[in-house]
Amino acid sequence: MENLAWEKVKLARHPKRPTAIKLIKALFSDFIELHGDRLFADDKAIIGGLGTLNGVTYTIIAEEKGTDTEDKIKHNFGMPHPEGYRKALRLMKQAEKFSRPILCIIDTPGAYPGIGAEERGQASAIATNLKEMMGLKTPIIVIVLSEGGSGGALAIGVGDAVYMFENSIYAILSPEGYASIIYKDSQKADVAAALMKLTADDLLQFQVIDDIIKEDEGLHINPDFGFDQLKKLIVKTTKKLIHEKPDKLLKLRYEKYRRMGTYIEQGEQENESTT
Amino acid sequence: MNDFLTERKKKLEDFKRNVRKKATNYEPLDIPDGIFVKCDQCGAAIYEKALITNHHICPYCDFHFRIGAKSRLEMIVDEGSFIEIDKMMTSSNPLNMPDYEEKLAIGKKLSHMEEAFLSGTASIVKIPCAIGILDSQFMMGSMGSAVGEKVTRLIEHATKEKLPLIIFSASGGARMQEGILSLMQMSKTSAALHYFDMAKLLYISVMTNPTTGGVAASFASLGDINIAEHSSLIGFAGARVIKQTIRQDLPEGFQTDQFQLDHGMVDLVVHRKDLRKTLYKLLSLHQKEGSES
Numbered sequence: 001m002e003n004l005a006w007e008k009v010k011l012a013r014h015p016k017r018p019t020a021i022k023l024i025k026a027l028f029s030d031f032i033e034l035h036g037d038r039l040f041a042d043d044k045a046i047i048g049g050l051g052t053l054n055g056v057t058y059t060i061i062a063e064e065k066g067t068d069t070e071d072k073i074k075h076n077f078g079m080p081h082p083e084g085y086r087k088a089l090r091l092m093k094q095a096e097k098f099s100r101p102i103l104c105i106i107d108t109p110g111a112y113p114g115i116g117a118e119e120r121g122q123a124s125a126i127a128t129n130l131k132e133m134m135g136l137k138t139p140i141i142v143i144v145l146s147e148g149g150s151g152g153a154l155a156i157g158v159g160d161a162v163y164m165f166e167n168s169i170y171a172i173l174s175p176e177g178y179a180s181i182i183y184k185d186s187q188k189a190d191v192a193a194a195l196m197k198l199t200a201d202d203l204l205q206f207q208v209i210d211d212i213i214k215e216d217e218g219l220h221i222n223p224d225f226g227f228d229q230l231k232k233l234i235v236k237t238t239k240k241l242i243h244e245k246p247d248k249l250l251k252l253r254y255e256k257y258r259r260m261g262t263y264i265e266q267g268e269q270e271n272e273s274t275t
Numbered sequence: 276m277n278d279f280l281t282e283r284k285k286k287l288e289d290f291k292r293n294v295r296k297k298a299t300n301y302e303p304l305d306i307p308d309g310i311f312v313k314c315d316q317c318g319a320a321i322y323e324k325a326l327i328t329n330h331h332i333c334p335y336c337d338f339h340f341r342i343g344a345k346s347r348l349e350m351i352v353d354e355g356s357f358i359e360i361d362k363m364m365t366s367s368n369p370l371n372m373p374d375y376e377e378k379l380a381i382g383k384k385l386s387h388m389e390e391a392f393l394s395g396t397a398s399i400v401k402i403p404c405a406i407g408i409l410d411s412q413f414m415m416g417s418m419g420s421a422v423g424e425k426v427t428r429l430i431e432h433a434t435k436e437k438l439p440l441i442i443f444s445a446s447g448g449a450r451m452q453e454g455i456l457s458l459m460q461m462s463k464t465s466a467a468l469h470y471f472d473m474a475k476l477l478y479i480s481v482m483t484n485p486t487t488g489g490v491a492a493s494f495a496s497l498g499d500i501n502i503a504e505h506s507s508l509i510g511f512a513g514a515r516v517i518k519q520t521i522r523q524d525l526p527e528g529f530q531t532d533q534f535q536l537d538h539g540m541v542d543l544v545v546h547r548k549d550l551r552k553t554l555y556k557l558l559s560l561h562q563k564e565g566s567e568s
Contacts, residue, residue, distance in 0.1 A: 002440060010442060019453070025417075038421045046412055065434050068359065068414075093279075109367060111511065111512075112520075113511070113512030113513075113516045113517045113520050114512075114520060114521050115512070115517065115521065115525065115526070115529070117512070118339050118510050118511060118517070118529070118530060118534075120538070121496075121538065121539070121540050121566065122509065122511040122512065123487075123491035123492040123495075123496050123511040123540075124491070124540055126461075126492040126493075126511070127461075127465060127492050127493050127494070127495075127496040128495050128496070128497070130461055130465035130466070130492075130493055131465040131466070131468050131472070131497055132467050132469075133468040134462075134465065134466040135469045142520075146361050150449075150457070150458065151449075151461060151488075151489055151492045151493075151511075152487075153461060154458055154459075154461060155492075156461075158462050158466075170455060171454060171455060172451060172454050172457055172458045172489075173456075174453055178451060182451065182452055195370065195372060195373075196370070196454050197370050197454050197455065198454070198455065202455075206369075206456060207455070208455055208459055238538075240546075253466075253471070254466055254469075255460065257463045257466050258427070258463060258466070258467075260420075260456060260460070260463055261419075261420030261421075261423055261424055261456050261459065261460060261463065261479070262367050262369045262420050262456065263364055263365065263366060263367060263419075263420045263421035263424050264364070264365050264367050264421070265361075265363060265364050265365075266363035266364075266365065266389070270538040275548075
């Protein structure tokens with residue numbers, strides 16, 4: 001049987017698939033990068049900055065995996081430390097101050113699991129972003145570019161509109177990590193991927209995301225097509241969100257996340273709150 | 276089991292009497308199973324009843340044994356004050372994961388609860404509060420949709436009723452079997468805390484052994500006051516994953532309660548015996564003048 005989910009995983013990790021920097025440069029010709037969390041360091045796994053699209057200035061936050069080996073090491077393979085999440089939050093609060101919409105681009109295998117990351121409060125940094133993003137009085141648009149892995153993705157992923165590229169994946173954990181928990185064997189990642197429901201179609205069904213961005217032949221072959229689709233979608237979404245009153249925007253954002261999940265209350269029908 | 280032992284003793288006695296020609300005055304002792312418990316940390320054998328009266332703490336090395344939500348509740352709140360909410364909420368299997376239903380059934384049996392989170396209202400030395408407790412006996416206290424919903428409802432209830440909120444965490448993190456829906460419970464619960472914040476109410480998070488992963492990276496870290504219970508493992512990533520990633524040994528005391536205190540992640544490390552007293556003190560310090568109950 002064809003394992004469609006695993007095919008998506010391979011496409012999402014295709015070596016020729018563009019990373020966030022390429023996407024940003026394609027959409028924002030005037031992009032200027034802003035650095036640092038003002039507390040400890042500048043985490044290059046998350047890049048932030050400003051750019052204009054269709055006359056609107058955006059604050060852009062993106063997880064960057066890096067391109068060649070040297071670049072990948074520089075960006076820590078897109079695995080942020082707490083200072084990355086704190087930089088993201090600093091820039092997002094700045095966006096709120098200047099009433100700029102925020103564009104978050106997710107592309108990470110997960111938050112970095114290391115000694116320094118734990119010492120500086122990885123859990124606290126992620127949790128703080130989850131709470132604070134719920135209260136930012138400016139529109140937030142979230143894009144899953146290739147790989148959305150666990151809390152490390154969600155920490156910049158709370159938004160009013162969440163979109164996934166056709167060949168991207170978004171999951172609670174990498175298929176390898178999942179396989180090592182369930183089967184005690186990370187080699188069974190393909191089997192795990194088939195069970196995990198991590199494709200854009202799956203997440204649209206669960207209403208965790210709002211739409212899928214078409215890629216045509218795939219971003220690794222023809223990035224321009226997908227980027228153009230994305231550009232149109234961002235412009236359209238911004239037009240809709242930018243005129244929403246802040247309180248209404250926040251109310252809708254809360255309700256969006258409030259609905260997520262399925263559970264049973266005894267004596268009642270299954271609460272399909274995601275449908 | 277007992278039959279086997281009795282038979283064996285009898286055979287031994289027969290052997291001694293018949294072969295070694297030596298009479299025994301052996302009085303068989305009747306020790307029921309489970310009367311002694313071995314300490315996970317120091318290995319000492321502890322009389323179980325003594326362990327229970329000692330708050331499930333090893334009298335020799337101070338190791339805090341994991342306890343279920345109901346035992347925890349008894350230690351913390353005023354007797355008879357607890358009113359449970361959302362008691363009958365339970366999980367479905369949205370991803371159709373194999374073996375998930377069996378795991379849920381085992382969790383229910385071990386914890387005597389429908390899900391891994393016990394929630395409701397109670398009082399601590401007569402101060403009313405909303406209280407929630409994760410139970411590590413139920414699928415390692417992991418957070419799926421039902422737990423996330425229960426946590427969120429408790430927070431919303433506390434917000435509406437203007438009650439201080441106390442949540443005891445004991446969890447391995449987000450529940451793998453519900454995939455992305457479990458992950459989204461992190462944002463759902465944290466979102467509810469945003470509105471709780473806006474209402475200027477007190478949230479005390481108590482992290483117990485263990486508090487890791489998606490629970491550590493959501494509501495457990497977001498207390499106005501974060502407390503770590505003595506002898507707890509607290510952190511984001513699992514030690515095994517970190518070891519595999521960095522390929523070096525982890526320092527002594529990594530991700531312990533003291534580690535979190537030293538790195539500024541918790542306000543207090545509190546011994547289990549002192550938790551009720553400490554919570555009462557913090558609650559009473561947050562009571563507004565004239566609103567004494």
